[in-house]
Amino acid sequence: MRFTFSTLIALAILSQMAAATDVAGLIREGESKLQTGEIDTAVRVLEQAVAQDARSPLAHTRLGGALLLKQDQTAAIGQFREAIMLDPRNAQAFIGMAVAEIHLGRYGLARAALVEAKGIDPAKGKEIDRLVVWLDGRGGAGSGGESTH
Incomplete structure (x- = not known):
């Protein structure tokens, strides 16, 4: 054939x-x-x-x-x-990564992933902003933002 x-x-x-x-x-x-x-x-x-x-x-x-x-x-x-x-425009993956980083106590990395997700999907902005404020209270706004405990 x-x-x-x-x-x-x-x-x-x-x-x-x-x-x-x-x-x-x-x-x-x-x-x-x-x-x-x-x-x-x-x-x-x-x-x-x-x-x-x-x-x-x-x-x-x-x-x-x-x-x-x-x-x-x-x-x-x-x-x-x-x-x-x-x-690179996968907001869900950035949010998932942020959740995993939070569980590992790496708040700075979690915050960075959430900021990326918000830039990709502004509709999630209010939810992300609340979580970023929480992270900032735990040290997520600093250069590394990693938990010290």
């Missing part, structure tokens, strides 16, 4: 579309598992989504969120950073 160049291109495009659909399904499945409290299962499913499409900012963001729920802040931050490298 001989394939023309255009047939091969069409097959490649269809293959990519199928992979994107699979990743979207995995992300939905992971979100569903999170809603039912099956955090470990959600992490495994979302890891599969990232493995299938390492260039999906949404897959990285959702995996970061699942890792936050699992209280693995360091791994969550890694996923949020990946998501931001793929999509």
Whole structure:
């Protein structure tokens, strides 16, 4: 069986579309598992989504969120950073990173991430401003802003 160049291109495009659909399904499945409290299962499913499409900012963001729920802040931050490298306008990833940094007591880094998120999504401004005020009261406005306790 001989394939023309255009047939091969069409097959490649269809293959990519199928992979994107699979990743979207995995992300939905992971979100569903999170809603039912099956955090470990959600992490495994979302890891599969990232493995299938390492260039999906949404897959990285959702995996970061699942890792936050699992209280693995360091791994969550890694996923949020990946998501931001793929999509620098990903306000959700900046907010997720801020939450993880707060849990680690790194208030200055949390504050910086929140300021980025507010610049990307001004609609979240009031909520972010309240959290920034709280962080500033804990030392988040300083150069490093890290907790000393």
